[in-house]
Amino acid sequence: MITQAQLRKKALVPWNSGAFLAGCITGASLFPLEVRFRTPAGREILEKFDQVRAWIQTLVGHSAASGHGGYTIVWKTIRHRSLGEQQIPHQILFETSDGWLAYVEKQAECNTFLELVDQTQSVLPGLLAYLADAPLKALGHAAAWPQILTVCRWFRDHPRPARYIRQLDIPGVDTKFIEAHKALLMDLLPRILPPQGLDATISGMSKHGFERKFGLYYDPPLVRLRLLDPTLVSAGFADLTVPLADLACNDMGARNVFITENKINGLAFPPVAGALVIFGLGYGVDMLPEIPWLANRKIFYWGDIDTHGFAILSQIRRHLPQVQSILMDRLTLLDHHPLWGNESAAKRHTGRLTHLTSEETALYEDLINNRLGNNLRLEQERIRFSALLRALSSID
Numbered sequence: 001m002i003t004q005a006q007l008r009k010k011a012l013v014p015w016n017s018g019a020f021l022a023g024c025i026t027g028a029s030l031f032p033l034e035v036r037f038r039t040p041a042g043r044e045i046l047e048k049f050d051q052v053r054a055w056i057q058t059l060v061g062h063s064a065a066s067g068h069g070g071y072t073i074v075w076k077t078i079r080h081r082s083l084g085e086q087q088i089p090h091q092i093l094f095e096t097s098d099g100w101l102a103y104v105e106k107q108a109e110c111n112t113f114l115e116l117v118d119q120t121q122s123v124l125p126g127l128l129a130y131l132a133d134a135p136l137k138a139l140g141h142a143a144a145w146p147q148i149l150t151v152c153r154w155f156r157d158h159p160r161p162a163r164y165i166r167q168l169d170i171p172g173v174d175t176k177f178i179e180a181h182k183a184l185l186m187d188l189l190p191r192i193l194p195p196q197g198l199d200a201t202i203s204g205m206s207k208h209g210f211e212r213k214f215g216l217y218y219d220p221p222l223v224r225l226r227l228l229d230p231t232l233v234s235a236g237f238a239d240l241t242v243p244l245a246d247l248a249c250n251d252m253g254a255r256n257v258f259i260t261e262n263k264i265n266g267l268a269f270p271p272v273a274g275a276l277v278i279f280g281l282g283y284g285v286d287m288l289p290e291i292p293w294l295a296n297r298k299i300f301y302w303g304d305i306d307t308h309g310f311a312i313l314s315q316i317r318r319h320l321p322q323v324q325s326i327l328m329d330r331l332t333l334l335d336h337h338p339l340w341g342n343e344s345a346a347k348r349h350t351g352r353l354t355h356l357t358s359e360e361t362a363l364y365e366d367l368i369n370n371r372l373g374n375n376l377r378l379e380q381e382r383i384r385f386s387a388l389l390r391a392l393s394s395i396d
Contacts, residue, residue: 002037004062007092010035011071012104020097021113021135025128033094035071040088052088059089070099112142123149124156126192134187141184147173148181152188159197160215182210189214207287221287223247224280228272229254239267244287251293252276256395259285259323260302261312262381272392285312289319299323300395302388305333306377307349310364314353321355326391327383330363333372339382342375 002010014020014030023029040052060066063073074091094100101107113131116138120127127149131138141148154170155161161168166175178185182205190198193214202213211218220243227238232253242250256275260266266279278288285301288294301316301323303309309328317323333340350368353361366372 002035002059002092004058007035007037007071008104010037011094011100015104015106016136018135021110021139022132024110024114025117025132025135029097031095031097031100033100035092035094037092039076039090056089059092064099070094070096070101070103109139113139116142116145119145119149124152124192127152127188130188130191137184141181144177144181147177148184148188151178151181151185152192155185155189155197155214156192159193162215162217164217165211186210186213220245221284223278223287224266225252225276225278226266226269227252227254228258228269228275228277230271232274232276244290248291248293254297256298256300257294258300258302258326259288259316260380261304261309262379265302265380268385270389270392272395283312283315285316286319288316294320297322298395300326301328302326302380303328304377304379305363305367306343306379307364307367308343308347309377309380310353310356310360310367311349311351313360314355317355325357325360326395327380327387328363329359332383332387333363333378335387336378336383339378340373341377341379341382342373343377345375348375 011033014033019028020030040055059073063071065073072093072095073089074093075087076090078086078088094103098107101110113135117128117131120131138145151170151173154168154173165178168175168178170178186205186209190200198215199213202209207221208218210216222241223244224239224241225247227233227240230238254274254276256272258269258272258275258277259281260269260277260279261282263280266277269277269279281288299316299320299322301313302325303312305328313323313325313328348368353364356364367376370376
């Protein structure tokens, strides 16, 4: 026997799925809407007669016939040899949207949605399809919808503006509003912009995806490096922090490139003929393949001997297969036994790494399986500087 709570939950399905609101735009009607439920059988009526009678009274008391609800009860007659003929509820129907909205208490929200439809029809009818596709999401932004439409219309009139968001002069809209609604705008703008007004290959928000997709300037990723050979230094600057795009367009002339995680190690890296060191990127190494001239250079990666150090090594080698590791071998680890530390158990990388050498893979598996110690790590700044000098002396 269906309770009022269960009935309301079932009745809310067309609302929670967005089907009803979508129908307000597409014209698809859900009414009359039937809510299915199990009708008590004759034996149950006999054994639970008082409960069944109370259930029927409650159902009738909340129905349209009692003036308290929006549903109609369809009855059926059953014949029982002990009870005789009995009328019991067979179907529950919401015959109109008004009655259904009153019952599920969604009339106010429906009215708000219809206001969004009117606003959109007036300003940007091209977005009506979005309201049909994602009505509840749009309803969640009801308070901001007029400004959202203003922003969308501005981008339609000024595609790929080649400015920072801070420079956009949109009446009634400030920079923080756009920043806060990027995800929604990412869904809306492709529906109204011409093909040349966006980069259709960009789908996510990462790496300034919004700005790159819609032709906006953004704070570029920066790469810090040191030129380790005085003959490579120009204008007296050996320690440089440059935008990635600029570095990609300017070959620094080094034949060997060292990459190290730790900032201090990068600053203290000793002079090396024909070389430079890039440092402080962490997992940001995945942007290095965007520097085309790295493809034909010798590259050496020095990271922590821990699960994340090997994960970063595998990550960069996926795009730059010539990368060699230095001071990330078993001998270095064992030689610094007194300086071992521990990784946080909750933050360890334990996935399969497919771009390590057999020796690196063996050491990585020893680490993740705790064969040498529990959550073992050797941070690169704990490695003796003399060990670095010896490693560099063997590199051409």
